Amino acid sequence: MDNQNSHTPKSIHGTWSSRWTFILAATGSAVGLGNIWKFPYIAGENGGGAFVLVYLLCIAIVGIPIMMAEVFLGRNARRNPVNAVEVFTRQSGASHNWRYIGVMGVIAGLLIMSFYSVVAGWALHYVFASISGTFTDISAAGSDAFFGGLLGDPKALLGWHSTFTLMTFIIVASGVSKGLGAVAKYMMPFLFLALAVLLVYGFLAGNFKAGVMFLFTPNFSALTGDSILIAMGHAFFTLSLGMGAIMAYGAYMPSSANIGKTILTVGILDTLVALVAGLAIFPIVFANPTIEVGAGPGLLFVSLPIAFGSMPLGLLIGTLFFALVAVAAWSSAVSLIEPAIAWLIENKGWKRIKAAGIVAGCCWLLGLLTVASFGPLAEFKPAWLLYFTPFDFFDFLTSQIMLPLGGVLIALLVAWKAPAALLQKEFGFKSQKTQTLLLFLLRFVSPTLVLLIMAIKLFETLSQLGA
Numbered sequence: 001m002d003n004q005n006s007h008t009p010k011s012i013h014g015t016w017s018s019r020w021t022f023i024l025a026a027t028g029s030a031v032g033l034g035n036i037w038k039f040p041y042i043a044g045e046n047g048g049g050a051f052v053l054v055y056l057l058c059i060a061i062v063g064i065p066i067m068m069a070e071v072f073l074g075r076n077a078r079r080n081p082v083n084a085v086e087v088f089t090r091q092s093g094a095s096h097n098w099r100y101i102g103v104m105g106v107i108a109g110l111l112i113m114s115f116y117s118v119v120a121g122w123a124l125h126y127v128f129a130s131i132s133g134t135f136t137d138i139s140a141a142g143s144d145a146f147f148g149g150l151l152g153d154p155k156a157l158l159g160w161h162s163t164f165t166l167m168t169f170i171i172v173a174s175g176v177s178k179g180l181g182a183v184a185k186y187m188m189p190f191l192f193l194a195l196a197v198l199l200v201y202g203f204l205a206g207n208f209k210a211g212v213m214f215l216f217t218p219n220f221s222a223l224t225g226d227s228i229l230i231a232m233g234h235a236f237f238t239l240s241l242g243m244g245a246i247m248a249y250g251a252y253m254p255s256s257a258n259i260g261k262t263i264l265t266v267g268i269l270d271t272l273v274a275l276v277a278g279l280a281i282f283p284i285v286f287a288n289p290t291i292e293v294g295a296g297p298g299l300l301f302v303s304l305p306i307a308f309g310s311m312p313l314g315l316l317i318g319t320l321f322f323a324l325v326a327v328a329a330w331s332s333a334v335s336l337i338e339p340a341i342a343w344l345i346e347n348k349g350w351k352r353i354k355a356a357g358i359v360a361g362c363c364w365l366l367g368l369l370t371v372a373s374f375g376p377l378a379e380f381k382p383a384w385l386l387y388f389t390p391f392d393f394f395d396f397l398t399s400q401i402m403l404p405l406g407g408v409l410i411a412l413l414v415a416w417k418a419p420a421a422l423l424q425k426e427f428g429f430k431s432q433k434t435q436t437l438l439l440f441l442l443r444f445v446s447p448t449l450v451l452l453i454m455a456i457k458l459f460e461t462l463s464q465l466g467a
């Protein structure tokens, strides 16, 4: 398919050199801490199989269609998310107010970045711990204590949070093709390789069968309104949806690339990485009774060092692995703040370096609240933060509220308002059936599911309050 069109405006930020660069960059955004750190631990906390099933369903029927809608808006306008939505409202006659989806997305990106960089900082710390041999022959209890020690050390957390924020700043400040494109192209393939090595280790040395059973045997009694909402929210988080990251990347996508096929590839790659991460981690968890499946955010950081500590070449592989986790987080972080930066450049006329500096600085400041959530604010769970610590609150607010809402609004806008000619131009549908299916999913299925899931959770919370 080739829908090269001379009317398509060029992005002032540049364009990816090819469809594959887009795939790698979008996969770089999608594959991150969400897949390797968050997915295993929330699956662990929410009973495994049934949760995983809900997550996979959400990816397939809600996430991937919305991802296509986002890329559609981005590439159609070749502008930052706020302006992309605005351009579309003009083309389609929709209300100007839809552009607030873009504004909410920009804010969500900054909120996510604030805690994302703290967690990515843990991975950086682990790179150095691993290379210095800390994990050699470490026991499960020792590994647990090591992670606890890191959380209890605000100076270390702060240092790594700052380092990671600075790394992200450097890439976004260097611009789209030099900065973002390069990271994606060279780093992503290594991550896939390292995960494959861990998978083999889990198979040979861990309790692989128990891991597989946990992830893939659905026990529906473990599902609550809460866990369904977490699974759905995670589908948005892991695909970088609902906040404009993928829309911003879509703005740099070559006109000749087919949106449908390209996004399907990204969605499948992202899901595979999450499942392989789960299959690498759970066999180790089940082989070590001292590690709890529901250990929470520390699961990855407690379980894997045990594997590295006891496997041949563990020092090397462990170091490589945590470096790759940091890189995966890095290429995602870049996309978390790119919408805000592109907006400042286009609308305020700022230089890229200034925009990147201010945005990264704000996220860094906000991140102090997450750092403090593991120290002085660990018990600070006021009612107005819904009894969460600031870290948990930002996570909840973004992945379970802002991203799904943003995503649904994007779905509704595109599916109900897009002029047929525009859809045809960007998607280049070959068959009417594909178009009908996509529009049906976007118009009815995603909004119903997302709102229903939110309603179930709200109902559950209210009835608990009443009880």
Ligand code: PHE
Pocket (backbone or CB within 6 Å): 029, 030, 031, 032, 033, 034, 035, 112, 236, 237, 238, 239, 240, 241, 243, 245, 332, 333, 335, 336
């Ligand atoms: N998808 C990223 C991950 O899984 C996180 C992310 C969310 C990135 C939203 C950009 C936008 O780690």
